[in-house]
Every structure is written in C-alpha cells, then in structure tokens.
Amino acid sequence: MDTKDLREELNEVKGMIKDVNYQMQELREIIGRAFDSDEKLPVSQHYEHPWYKHIRERSIDDRAGEQDPE
Numbered sequence: 001m002d003t004k005d006l007r008e009e010l011n012e013v014k015g016m017i018k019d020v021n022y023q024m025q026e027l028r029e030i031i032g033r034a035f036d037s038d039e040k041l042p043v044s045q046h047y048e049h050p051w052y053k054h055i056r057e058r059s060i061d062d063r064a065g066e067q068d069p070e
Contacts, residue, residue: 017049017051017052020049021047021048021049021052024047024049025046025047028047
C-alpha cells in the first residue's frame with residue numbers, strides 16, 4: 001500500500017465522519033422539534049464527532065503550551 005492509497009482511504013474516512021456529523025445533527029433537530037419548544041433539551045446543542053473534539057482540544061493544548069515559558 002503506497003501513500004496514494006493511504007491518502008484515498010483517509011479521505012474516505014473523513015467523508016464518513018462528515019456524514020455522521022450531518023446525520024447526528026439532523027437527528028438532534030428532529031428530536032428537538034418532537035418535544036415542547038418551551039423545554040430546553042441537551043440535544044439542541046450542535047453535535048461534534050469525538051475525533052473533531054480530540055483534534056480541537058489537542059490544538060488548544062498545543063497553543064497553551066507555546067505560551068508557557070518552560
């Protein structure tokens with residue numbers, strides 16, 4: 001397997017993650033509409049796939065580490 005194959009597989013996985021994000025967001029919106037609009041539901045929050053959350057938090061940690069003089 002060469003780098004071209006790996007790149008294609010990575011792009012395919014990224015596409016699948018994006019699809020899951022969209023599907024989860026749609027489900028949250030549908031569930032939210034099914035309940036009384038006066039009731040605040042936790043599903044009204046934007047869904048973030050755990051992989052994106054990991055990358056975002058790692059990026060924040062990296063930036064915080066750059067600010068430390070150590």
